[in-house]
Amino acid sequence: MSPLLALTDVTVTFGGVHAVDHVSLDVEHGSMTGLIGPNGAGKTTLIDAVTGFVELASGRIDFDGSSIERLPAHRRSWRGLARTFQSLELLEDLTVRENLTVAAEMAPWWSALASVARRKAAQRSEAVEIVLASAGLARVADVVVTELSHGQRKLVTVARALVARPKLVILDEPAAGLDSGERGVLRRLLVETVEGGTTILLVDHDMGLVLEVCDTIWVLDFGSVLSAGPPGEVRKDPRVIEAYLGLAEEAAADGIEGDGHGAG
Amino acid sequence: METFLAPLLLGLGSGAVYALFGSGVVLTYRASGVVNFAVGAMAMCTTFVFAELRSSGDLHLPVPGLPSQIHLADEVPFLVALIISLAFAALLGLVSYLLVFRPLLHASALAKVVGAVGLMITLQAFVVLRFGSATLGVAPILPSEPVELLGMNIPRDRIYLAVLAVLLGVGLWALYRFTAFGLATRASAENETGIVLLGRSRNLLAALNWTLAGVLSGAAGILLAPLTLLDPGTFTLLVVPALGAALIGRFSRFGLTVAGGLALGMAQAGIIKLQASVSWLPRVGLREGIPFLVILVVVALGGRVLPSRGAIVERRAPQPPQPRRVLASTGVLVALGAAGLFILQGSYRAALIASLIAALVCLSLVVLTGFVGQISLGQMAFAGIAGFALSKLGEGVGIPFPLAPLLAACIAALAGLAVGVPALRVRGVNLAIATLAAAVAIEELVFKNPDLTGGFEGSKVPLPHLWGLDLSIGGESSAAYPRVAFGIFALVVVALVGLGVANLRRSTIGRQMLAVRANERAAAAAGIDVAATKLVAFGISAFIAGMAGAMIGYQFSRVSFTSFSVFASLTFVAVAFIGGINRVSGALIGGLLVANGLLFTVLEEWAGLGKYQLMVSGIGLIVAAALWPEGIAGAIGSGWARLRSLIKAPGSTVVEVGAADDTGAQREVQRESAASPH
Ligand SMILES: Nc1ncnc2c1ncn2[C@@H]1O[C@H](COP(=O)(O)OP(=O)(O)OP(=O)(O)O)[C@@H](O)[C@H]1O
Numbered sequence: 001m002s003p004l005l006a007l008t009d010v011t012v013t014f015g016g017v018h019a020v021d022h023v024s025l026d027v028e029h030g031s032m033t034g035l036i037g038p039n040g041a042g043k044t045t046l047i048d049a050v051t052g053f054v055e056l057a058s059g060r061i062d063f064d065g066s067s068i069e070r071l072p073a074h075r076r077s078w079r080g081l082a083r084t085f086q087s088l089e090l091l092e093d094l095t096v097r098e099n100l101t102v103a104a105e106m107a108p109w110w111s112a113l114a115s116v117a118r119r120k121a122a123q124r125s126e127a128v129e130i131v132l133a134s135a136g137l138a139r140v141a142d143v144v145v146t147e148l149s150h151g152q153r154k155l156v157t158v159a160r161a162l163v164a165r166p167k168l169v170i171l172d173e174p175a176a177g178l179d180s181g182e183r184g185v186l187r188r189l190l191v192e193t194v195e196g197g198t199t200i201l202l203v204d205h206d207m208g209l210v211l212e213v214c215d216t217i218w219v220l221d222f223g224s225v226l227s228a229g230p231p232g233e234v235r236k237d238p239r240v241i242e243a244y245l246g247l248a249e250e251a252a253a254d255g256i257e258g259d260g261h262g263a264g
Numbered sequence: 265m266e267t268f269l270a271p272l273l274l275g276l277g278s279g280a281v282y283a284l285f286g287s288g289v290v291l292t293y294r295a296s297g298v299v300n301f302a303v304g305a306m307a308m309c310t311t312f313v314f315a316e317l318r319s320s321g322d323l324h325l326p327v328p329g330l331p332s333q334i335h336l337a338d339e340v341p342f343l344v345a346l347i348i349s350l351a352f353a354a355l356l357g358l359v360s361y362l363l364v365f366r367p368l369l370h371a372s373a374l375a376k377v378v379g380a381v382g383l384m385i386t387l388q389a390f391v392v393l394r395f396g397s398a399t400l401g402v403a404p405i406l407p408s409e410p411v412e413l414l415g416m417n418i419p420r421d422r423i424y425l426a427v428l429a430v431l432l433g434v435g436l437w438a439l440y441r442f443t444a445f446g447l448a449t450r451a452s453a454e455n456e457t458g459i460v461l462l463g464r465s466r467n468l469l470a471a472l473n474w475t476l477a478g479v480l481s482g483a484a485g486i487l488l489a490p491l492t493l494l495d496p497g498t499f500t501l502l503v504v505p506a507l508g509a510a511l512i513g514r515f516s517r518f519g520l521t522v523a524g525g526l527a528l529g530m531a532q533a534g535i536i537k538l539q540a541s542v543s544w545l546p547r548v549g550l551r552e553g554i555p556f557l558v559i560l561v562v563v564a565l566g567g568r569v570l571p572s573r574g575a576i577v578e579r580r581a582p583q584p585p586q587p588r589r590v591l592a593s594t595g596v597l598v599a600l601g602a603a604g605l606f607i608l609q610g611s612y613r614a615a616l617i618a619s620l621i622a623a624l625v626c627l628s629l630v631v632l633t634g635f636v637g638q639i640s641l642g643q644m645a646f647a648g649i650a651g652f653a654l655s656k657l658g659e660g661v662g663i664p665f666p667l668a669p670l671l672a673a674c675i676a677a678l679a680g681l682a683v684g685v686p687a688l689r690v691r692g693v694n695l696a697i698a699t700l701a702a703a704v705a706i707e708e709l710v711f712k713n714p715d716l717t718g719g720f721e722g723s724k725v726p727l728p729h730l731w732g733l734d735l736s737i738g739g740e741s742s743a744a745y746p747r748v749a750f751g752i753f754a755l756v757v758v759a760l761v762g763l764g765v766a767n768l769r770r771s772t773i774g775r776q777m778l779a780v781r782a783n784e785r786a787a788a789a790a791g792i793d794v795a796a797t798k799l800v801a802f803g804i805s806a807f808i809a810g811m812a813g814a815m816i817g818y819q820f821s822r823v824s825f826t827s828f829s830v831f832a833s834l835t836f837v838a839v840a841f842i843g844g845i846n847r848v849s850g851a852l853i854g855g856l857l858v859a860n861g862l863l864f865t866v867l868e869e870w871a872g873l874g875k876y877q878l879m880v881s882g883i884g885l886i887v888a889a890a891l892w893p894e895g896i897a898g899a900i901g902s903g904w905a906r907l908r909s910l911i912k913a914p915g916s917t918v919v920e921v922g923a924a925d926d927t928g929a930q931r932e933v934q935r936e937s938a939a940s941p942h
């Protein structure tokens with residue numbers, strides 16, 4: 001079976017900068033795939049390219065058997081591609097439940113417009129309530145999101161991405177700024193999601209989390225793929241250690257110093 | 265070549281004025297990040313002060329507490345009058361900044377536009393109250409004996425004005441380029457924190473720039489006055505070509521702005537020349553169409569025009585609340601309205617009807633601005649399109665009553681979509697500029713074209729009859745005017761539209777609109793077609809405005825352009841915001857506040873205060889923009905909510921929200937989620 005998401009030679013440029021440079025990358029059905037790399041490696045830009053928030057300079061993106069690089073963002077979302085943003089991008093001054101409801105409805109404008117006549121306003125969506133509960137947000141469901149703590153807002157964005165039961169959800173640093181309790185909620189939410197059949201592409205700087213939950217990890221540096229493979233292999237790859245993990249404490253614990261290994 | 269170029273030179277005079285106004289707009293944008301829609305109105309005030317000084321020797325002051333006018337001398341020499349007027353202009357610029365724009369520094373783009381429109385209305389009201397709306401002639405200032413150029417006689421003053429504009433453009437460029445003042449302003453425009461490092465007060469800089477801009481536009485107004493006739497309406501709307509010039513200068517380049525202004529003036533002169541020789545061109549409005557065309561091209565096709573400013577924070581507009589107990593409150597209000605229609609007589613009943621129809625216009629703004637956050641400064645253009653369409657469909661084609669107004673509103677909706685498509689590319693203040701320019705163009709090109717609309721006379725609208733019921737306002741005898749039946753008809757329309765808008769807020773498309781308004785990126789990620797959602801809003805909003813236009817037709821039994829002027833659009837924005845732009849009840853309150861509506865009719869009949877409506881709207885709009893973004897309805901709503909929570913359980917809401925943050929709740933949340941079904 002072909003992978004759920006396949007990038008072929010994808011390039012994104014900002015002015016002269018190649019933020020993503022001829023990247024080819026696969027995400028298998030049902031996997032939890034990690035995408036890591038130092039700051040400015042191009043991870044967010046790659047997500048933007050996949051989800052339709054930035055234009056490709058070249059390359060092709062196949063999702064679930066068809067090419068999507070020409071579709072606008074909302075149509076990719078209709079195909080079952082969901083994401084969160086590093087910069088939250090919540091629907092501020094809407095309540096948590098409203099944030100999720102908007103995403104759960106996933107209605108094209110014509111059917112959304114027709115709903116004016118249907119008058120079933122108060123009806124609550126079951127999907128929303130389930131996700132609210134498993135993201136630990138049931139108690140704050142009717143609170144306006146700006147009143148929440150940073151960690152809770154992060155969880156709202158994750159919940160919002162999950163609520164429409166997408167085929168693939170791409171999370172941009174969901175663990176950043178979470179306290180340890182919230183981190184636990186997130187980890188369990190991710191595991192449950194994959195068990196439920198949704199594929200996850202996880203971008204995060206929390207190496208503990210990524211190495212633990214992901215079955216495949218792609219490493220990006222200066223817009224190019226540096227390495228890829230199962231966590232065990234990637235963490236031992238000298239180029240990765242040099243470029244990225246070398247900064248992390250695992251590397252120090254392993255006694256490996258990044259000397260003499262070329263990064264590219 | 266010569267015969268083609270020479271007529272263009274005639275446009276140098278007005279071109280120079282656009283250049284100066286445009287430069288003023290650029291100055292204030294760079295200094296404080298607001299687009300000064302009031303630039304024409306500010307110039308008009310100064311010019312009236314100048315004209316009055318010259319003609320009667322009286323100095324008029326719009327300052328409460330001071331005598332409203334001081335007799336200086338029987339004959340005030342030109343130079344003295346000029347200096348006094350420019351000092352007034354400087355003060356006006358400074359005060360505008362301190363009272364209107366400074367409080368809006370961190371407000372949303374919408375609030376900034378609204379505040380500027382408020383100032384525009386306030387100044388207009390001041391001039392009309394003080395000097396009347398009559399046209400004033402001003403004696404020439406610059407020598408105007410013709411000089412022969414390219415084989416044509418050109419009045420000298422046109423040339424002088426153009427040279428003056430160019431010199432000023434160069435001067436401003438040099439000021440911004442080489443002086444510490446200019447550098448600091450530029451730094452502050454790019455980055456608010458940068459200015460702190462430069463050790464200069466951003467406030468002081470902005471105030472200086474506004475003072476300078478005041479003088480500039482005042483001087484431009486005084487120079488322009490002899491070339492045209494000085495009347496409040498024309499002058500205020502000169503903001504449109506001024507914005508055109510500023511857009512050409514990308515709101516940052518003085519040279520380009522001056523060149524753009526001169527080019528606009530010359531293009532206008534050229535088109536007038538063409539109009540005389542090309543038979544198929546429209547007889548009216550082409551001159552006013554030119555700035556619109558330029559604005560449309562620059563704004564819609566040029567993508568992002570306004571350089572973005574590094575604002576530290578931007579306060580957001582409040583979100584529309586969920587309507588509650590919609591059917592019950594509709595029932596109560598309809599009963600109240602019907603009772604009012606039966607009890608009130610004569611002018612009071614007419615005022616209530618006018619308020620009902622005005623509420624429709626406000627409802628159209630609730631959908632567009634309140635729900636989707638898009639601004640339209642030309643809403644009455646849609647009303648007018650439907651009004652004239654109704655006349656053509658009803659009188660011309662003979663389509664019967666309920667169908668004709670509905671079709672007319674659909675035509676307005678199509679016009680709304682046509683405006684919406686280019687509007688997809690622009691946001692915030694650019695959209696405001698584009699809709700304002702479009703409204704001016706439609707008014708001048710279409711509404712004022714006697715061949716299309718009957719000009720001043722207007723065109724007839726058939727009387728509404730349904731199943732043998734006479735729903736017209738006049739009926740057979742004029743004694744019955746205004747008839748209750750028409751009032752009930754209007755009431756039913758408002759009730760239905762109000763219900764529809766409340767339902768819209770609770771429907772899926774309503775939530776999508778709110779999502780688009782809150783965050784377009786997040787909305788798109790959640791599968792919302794942002795462009796389509798905005799278009800739907802434009803269509804619905806224009807449809808509702810179109811219904812209002814048809815009702816206005818029935819109200820007067822005819823339609824004429826005076827009902828659908830740009831200025832009417834602006835005053836509707838004012839009352840809609842003061843009433844409360846984000847909910848249906850706000851629109852109803854807004855309807856009460858219009859000039860011929862219930863409130864000011866009562867004030868007029870009881871205390872002779874009706875003439876202050878425009879002033880109250882303007883000042884109210886400024887206040888609403890800065891302090892009271894949810895208007896009167898919002899204030900009533902939150903007051904009511906506070907009262908109820910006090911009665912029910914003191915402090916209960918506070919506990920609920922606060923608890924979400926502490927760790928006890930966190931544990932609770934985890935326990936709950938662990939038990940969740942899967
Ligand atoms: N809108 C933009 N315009 C210009 N350059 C950009 C833009 N967005 C990103 N870049 C550049 O592209 C490169 C990749 O940025 P990106 O945000 O994708 O990195 P990242 O891997 O997500 O980093 P981080 O871990 O800090 O989130 C960086 O050099 C960044 O400066």
Ligand SMILES: [Mg+2]
Pocket residue numbers: 043044045086172
């Ligand atoms: Mg990133």
